[in-house]
Amino acid sequence: MFTYWQRRDDPLSRCIEEVVSSAGGGEDRCLLAAAEYLCRKRAGEATSMDKIAAKYGVSLLCVYRKYSGLFQVGIRYPRNRVEQLLEQVRQRYGPAVAEEVESLYAVLKSRGALDGLKPEGVVAALLYYAAKKHGLRYDSHRAAEEFGVHPETVEKNIVLFQWYLQR
Template sequence: MFNKPLSEEELQLIRCTEEVLSNLNEKDNNCVKAAAEYLCRKRLGGVTPLDKIAAKYNAQLICVYKWYERLFQMGFKYPRDWLEYYLEVVRRTYGEAVAREVKRLYDFLKSKGAVEGLKIGGVVAALLYYAARKNNVKYDVVKAAYEFDSYPETVVKNIVLFQWHIYGII
């Protein structure tokens, strides 16, 4: 019969899993496959429980968990990069144009040393304010703070801090 085409999320999951597995000599091990898929699902924002993925590969849960831990120790982390992870959240929620603007502002502020020592979630939530205004997208500081694992007060502080750099006062 006919197979339906894979969605973009499914293709991303397959690419990520293959990338992780290509760095290991355990490609035929179902525990490794399940651990790699779990790691990649987490990177992509998925919430599939580890036990369901283990069952999919007919692997023991403890074996999959141990391999997941080993992958983490080998440097396969979730997320691979917090900025990229948060930009993906912005992309999915607010669109590509807003994500590009957040990235542009982040690069600019980083070049000025303005983001040194600040948590990336609070930085992205604050930059989303400027990017949303530029792209006529509704922005809610409380929603943004919780989306990016920060506090509303921190986001407001960052918005004020960044305005000096963004508008050329500093």
């Protein structure tokens, strides 16, 4: 009986393949370990670099050098979830709408309006504002569906942000 290796289709494997292909490496185990570390950080996992190095059978120093090399050429993980969501907005709606969302986010953050709110609900509500400003047809239910939150959360955030933005 023959078994064939099937390509894994989970987000971690796709991310590792993407990082390795953009770095131009083939079967370099140090690069694979560094790519896995980077992708796990993107996913929000707290797996240490030394455990990943041991999994691939390479030294920690080797993985660290490859990871810093990836960082030097611009392959890095977003610092937080908001940056990931802003990149998603930029890809779907263009840079003008993303810049508007980012500027509204900065204003609200400086006024303390975002404490304790989930990033998905915040970005969904801010996208609602930015879309209206740029003349796009967009409603709170669509925003909720896109970011995986309840429509009530988006509507609550819209009302809350109106108060902070009118100050």
